[in-house]
Amino acid sequence: MPAKNNSYGILSLGGLILLLGLAAGFDALMAFLQQNIGTFGALTFWAYALTTVLLAAAALFLFWFLLNRAPKNVGVALIFLLAGSCVAAYPALYMTPGLPWLAAPVWLTSRSYVIDAGGLAAVMGLFSLVLPRGK
Numbered sequence: 001m002p003a004k005n006n007s008y009g010i011l012s013l014g015g016l017i018l019l020l021g022l023a024a025g026f027d028a029l030m031a032f033l034q035q036n037i038g039t040f041g042a043l044t045f046w047a048y049a050l051t052t053v054l055l056a057a058a059a060l061f062l063f064w065f066l067l068n069r070a071p072k073n074v075g076v077a078l079i080f081l082l083a084g085s086c087v088a089a090y091p092a093l094y095m096t097p098g099l100p101w102l103a104a105p106v107w108l109t110s111r112s113y114v115i116d117a118g119g120l121a122a123v124m125g126l127f128s129l130v131l132p133r134g135k
Contacts, residue, residue, distance in 0.1 A: 008070035015062040016080060016121055020087065022058055023117035026051040030113075055113055059120040066124055072133050080125025087118025 030051065033044045070076070086093075 009073050009076045012062075012066050012070050012073070012076050013079060015065060016083065019055075019058055019062055019117050019121065020114060023055055023113035026055060026113045051113065055117065059117065059124075063120075063124050063127075066128050067131065067133075072128070074129065077125045077128035080121050080128060082125070084118045084120070084122030084125055088115055088122055090118070091115065 030044070030047060033041070033047055037044050066076075066080070
């Protein structure tokens with residue numbers, strides 16, 4: 001059974017990477033649309049709505065997999081919690097005067113989908129740590 005537990009852990013971490021990658025792609029798409037169409041174009045408004053729903057659906061699917069399909073794995077839950085917390089707190093860390101070593105991409109702002117996905121991942125990790133499993 002340990003090999004199966006490892007595969008669930010690897011799938012969970014792969015899902016986290018895919019979620020953050022999907023969010024980064026959505027950020028790039030929205031930056032492209034704002035630059036080429038404008039902030040108040042109809043396509044931009046529809047794209048905001050669609051990307052928000054798609055990101056929420058992807059996060060919900062990963063959350064369901066982490067809590068219902070994968071066995072409880074404290075290491076994976078801690079990775080979700082720590083990585084998500086770091087990503088979600090990145091804008092605040094970037095603006096802290098004593099941390100000059102941090103460099104943010106242009107699109108990584110406090111209203112970024114990546115920041116939202118990081119917050120969702122942190123919550124997933126926290127719930128995975130504290131919620132009991134039915135198995």
